[in-house]
Amino acid sequence: MDIAAMVEKACPGSEIVEIVPRSGGQLSTVFEVRRYAAAPVIVKIYEPEWAWKQAKEVHVYGLLANQLGDAVPQVIHAEHGEPAYTVLTKLDGVPLSEAEPPDWRAVYVQLGQLLARVHRITQPAYGYLTDQLLEPLPTNHAYMCRQFAKKLQEFSELGGDHQLGEDIARYVDAHADLFKHNTAAALCHNDFHEGNVPVDPGTWRVRGFVDVENAIAADPLMDFAKTEAYSIRGDTDKLAGLIDG
Structure with missing residues (x-):
C-alpha cells in the first residue's frame, strides 16, 4: 500500500515526516500521517468486502459537518477503487x-x-x-420491537440462557408502549x-x-x-x- 501516494492525491504537495500505524482490524487499516508544516491526517484503507462501510462513514460525517464542525473528522478525500481508502482530518487529544x-x-x-x-x-x-x-x-415502537426480537433470536442461536431470554422478552412486551413516547x-x-x-x-x-x-x-x-x-x-x-x- 502506497500511503504516501494516497496522501499526495488528497493533499498535493505534502511533505511526509512519518507514517504511524494506528488501530486496525477486520474493517479497515488505519494510519496517522504526520506532515511537515501541516496538520497530520488519518488514512483508512478498507478491505473490499467492507467498502460499504466507507460509504457510510463519508455519508455520516457529511451529516455531522454542519452541526459539529471541527468536533468531528472532516473527509478530505475518498477513493472508491481498489483499495478503497478515505483521508480524514485528525482530532487532537x-x-x-x-x-x-x-x-x-x-x-x-x-x-x-x-x-x-x-x-x-x-x-x-x-x-x-x-x-x-x-x-x-x-x-420508534416498530423499530425497537424489531430490534429486540432480532437480538433475542441471536442470543438464543448463540446459546444464551433460555429462561433469561424469555424473561427479557416478557419484560419488553410489558413495557413496549414506552417506545411510543419518542x-x-x-x-x-x-x-x-x-x-x-x-x-x-x-x-x-x-x-x-x-x-x-x-x-x-x-x-x-x-x-x-x-x-x-x-x-x-x-x-x-x-x-x-x-x-x-
Whole structure:
C-alpha cells in the first residue's frame, strides 16, 4: 500500500515526516500521517468486502459537518477503487478512556452537549444507516420491537440462557408502549464511549468524537443507554454530567 501516494492525491504537495500505524482490524487499516508544516491526517484503507462501510462513514460525517464542525473528522478525500481508502482530518487529544480527569462530571457535561448537537440532526425514519436508511420503519415502537426480537433470536442461536431470554422478552412486551413516547427519529452515534472521545489532558476540553461506523436513526435515548452501559457503569457523577449536558 502506497500511503504516501494516497496522501499526495488528497493533499498535493505534502511533505511526509512519518507514517504511524494506528488501530486496525477486520474493517479497515488505519494510519496517522504526520506532515511537515501541516496538520497530520488519518488514512483508512478498507478491505473490499467492507467498502460499504466507507460509504457510510463519508455519508455520516457529511451529516455531522454542519452541526459539529471541527468536533468531528472532516473527509478530505475518498477513493472508491481498489483499495478503497478515505483521508480524514485528525482530532487532537488522547482518548478519554486513557485519561483520568480531576472532575468527571465536568467532562461528561461536554459529552452531553456533543450528543445534544448530534441529536438535533433529524432523520426521516428509524433504522440502520449506511449511505441511506436500510429497512426503515415509521415509528420508534416498530423499530425497537424489531430490534429486540432480532437480538433475542441471536442470543438464543448463540446459546444464551433460555429462561433469561424469555424473561427479557416478557419484560419488553410489558413495557413496549414506552417506545411510543419518542415520535421523531434522530441521528445517533450508537457507539459513544470514552475510547471514541479525544480530550486535551491539559485543559480537559473534549475535542469531539470519532468512529461513526455504527450510526443509526433512532430515539436519542439509545445513545444514553449505550454510553451508560459502556462507560458510565453506574458512576453518578458521569451520569449527572451527561444529563446536564
